[in-house]
Amino acid sequence: MISILIVGKGNVGTQLYEAFKSIETLNVQLISSRDLNAIPKSDVTIIAVSDDAVATVSSQISTDFVVHTSGSVPLSGLKNNTRKGVFYPLQTFSKDKKVDYTQVPFCIEATTESDVKLLETLAGFLSKKIYHISSEQRKAIHVAAVFANNFTNHLYKIAHDICDTHQIPFEILHPLINETADKIKVLPPALAQTGPAIRKDAATIKNHLFLLTEKQQEIYTILTKSIQNDA
Structure with a gap:
């Protein structure tokens, strides 16, 4: 069982939560970015907030592995003191329209090979379109x-x-x-x-x-x- 914590109840966070919660081998929780006082433990914490909030929110999170979903923020934009990664779904999201994740490319990046594999696994639950993309790319x-x-x-x-x-x-x-x-x-x-x-x-x-x-x-x-x- 892989545990996922999603921080951010906007378009991306909400849709990722809805997609992941139906998968039996995942334990997923969704919290607001304003509720960071008692962060539950997880295998991966996905920050789904606006680009300009990534640094501030990540600096308040101490879970083992923290990733963001931004297309424009580099890996170094994460300010947590633990492992870092990127889990970027390349799609437009609106709350009122569901996304067919099977057609969504996922751009992933991480600092260790094991974390890359974990992100590949998570993306693979939703899509077969998985790309290893650097921050510059x-x-x-x-x-x-x-x-x-x-x-x-x-x-x-x-x-x-x-x-x-x-x-x-x-x-x-x-x-x-x-x-x-x-x-x-x-x-x-x-x-x-x-x-x-x-x-x-x-x-x-x-x-x-x-x-x-x-x-x-x-x-x-x-x-x-x-x-x-x-x-």
């Missing part, structure tokens, strides 16, 4: 993920706003969004690029800009120039 993965997920989602928000302005249901774009996501699984993104920017279709670009707000025009122009410069 994880920084690059995290910024790439911001472009692929957070920035892309903001563009979805802008597209949603445009649809709303013109009384168009946003769901009309769902098949296009899905096809684009599927396409880059078989083609490099550079080869999958379509649209007026890559075609240098100045007339269409001008017509598009006429429909947009000033802020939307600025973003459209920056992205158009970026696509054309890469062509």
